[in-house]
Amino acid sequence: MSHRRAAHRATRGATVDTVSRPGKGGRRKGGRRKVVATSSRRPIPLSAAVGGVALLVAAVGAVSLSQPLPRAIAQPTATGPDVGVHVAAPANGEPHDSLYIRADPRASRGSARPAVVPSGALESAAEARVEARRAELVSAAVQSKSYAQDLARQARQVSRDWMLPTTAFHISTWFGEAGWYWSSGYHTGIDFATACGTPVVAVTGGTVTQAGWDGPYGYQVREQLPGGDEVWYNHLTLVETSVRAELAKGGVVGLVGETGNAYGCHLHLEYRLASDLKTAVDPAPFFADHGMTLH
Numbered sequence: 001m002s003h004r005r006a007a008h009r010a011t012r013g014a015t016v017d018t019v020s021r022p023g024k025g026g027r028r029k030g031g032r033r034k035v036v037a038t039s040s041r042r043p044i045p046l047s048a049a050v051g052g053v054a055l056l057v058a059a060v061g062a063v064s065l066s067q068p069l070p071r072a073i074a075q076p077t078a079t080g081p082d083v084g085v086h087v088a089a090p091a092n093g094e095p096h097d098s099l100y101i102r103a104d105p106r107a108s109r110g111s112a113r114p115a116v117v118p119s120g121a122l123e124s125a126a127e128a129r130v131e132a133r134r135a136e137l138v139s140a141a142v143q144s145k146s147y148a149q150d151l152a153r154q155a156r157q158v159s160r161d162w163m164l165p166t167t168a169f170h171i172s173t174w175f176g177e178a179g180w181y182w183s184s185g186y187h188t189g190i191d192f193a194t195a196c197g198t199p200v201v202a203v204t205g206g207t208v209t210q211a212g213w214d215g216p217y218g219y220q221v222r223e224q225l226p227g228g229d230e231v232w233y234n235h236l237t238l239v240e241t242s243v244r245a246e247l248a249k250g251g252v253v254g255l256v257g258e259t260g261n262a263y264g265c266h267l268h269l270e271y272r273l274a275s276d277l278k279t280a281v282d283p284a285p286f287f288a289d290h291g292m293t294l295h
Contacts, residue, residue, distance in 0.1 A: 162204050162290035163250055165233065166267050169194040171294055175282040181261070183216065188280040189234070189270035190294065196265035198256040200233050202247040203287075211239050217268070218259025223247055228274025231283075235262040 172193035178186045202223055209230065210222035219236040237257025241247065258265050271283035284294050 161249070162287065162292065163201070164287075164292065165203050165269055166192050166194055166198050166200050166256060168198065169267075172264075172266055175280075175284065189232070189268050190283050191266045191268050192256075193264065193266040194256055196237055196256050196258065199252050200236060200254050200256055200267055202249060202251045202253055203231060204249045205251075206231070206247050208241050208243050208245040208247060208253075211242050211245075214260075216261035218257065218262060219254065220260075221253040223253070230272045230274075230277060232270040232272065232280075234268040234270065235259050235266065 169192040171190060173187050173191040175188070175190055176186055182188070200221075204225065206223040206225045208221060209224045210220060212219065214220040214234075217232070217234040219234075219239050221233045221236065221239055221241055223231045223233070225231065233253050235257055236254035237259060238255040239253070240255070241251070241253050247253065256265055256267050262268070269283055270280045271286055272278075272280055287294055
């Protein structure tokens with residue numbers, strides 16, 4: 001080892017002669033000595049390099065193993081129609097360095113499915129709905145019956161406001177029937193055929209505006225109702241009221257006869273609106289409005 005160091009020192013101080021080149025005229029210049037440093041390094045043997053690398057790798061591995069590894073979480077990845085392949089992902093939820101992890105939105109065939117409702121429960125639910133519907137229909141029927149009773153009660157109340165003008169009658173001629181023997185060309189009222197001398201009464205309360213003879217109508221009584229409409233009682237054999245008399249419902253106005261343009265004993269009754277007292281209208285709807293249907 002000492003011999004190598006001595007050789008190394010000797011080479012570090014070595015001198016070389018510079019080559020002199022001929023100058024102009026063929027003369028050579030005097031040469032000078034120059035000290036040149038030479039490298040004393042030698043290439044590292046291959047065995048030593050391999051050993052150093054091995055030591056470095058061992059050191060790095062030791063440091064890596066000293067750090068705790070994160071626990072992996074298995075996550076499903078979609079690789080085909082059958083889901084079952086899982087890739088380990090870090091527990092902190094960060095994406096893997098080399099793999100793209102994506103949760104499959106499709107349900108696994110092994111996942112829990114909703115329990116099937118027994119048929120008995122379905123039947124019970126259906127029966128409960130049917131029973132609830134039956135109860136609703138029963139309630140509706142009760143309400144309808146109550147409503148019908150209310151209407152009948154109201155009709156009876158209305159019918160107490162009006163009454164028929166005579167008794168033991170039948171309708172011999174209806175309003176609007178055509179005939180040459182009526183001056184207007186058609187029948188302007190309703191004929192209540194009954195025995196002569198049968199009392200004629202006011203259908204409702206009102207005031208007498210006419211009582212006496214009136215040509216084709218024979219003996220007649222006109223009653224003005226509170227709204228201004230009028231009821232005419234015609235062909236009477238006897239008048240038993242007077243003008244401006246206040247009539248109550250059922251008050252006697254006269255007796256059935258066949259005076260004037262009449263054939264057979266009957267009461268010819270007409271109804272006239274306050275808006276046009278010169279024109280007669282059908283009396284039947286007014287009786288119907290008060291709960292009485294004429295036959």
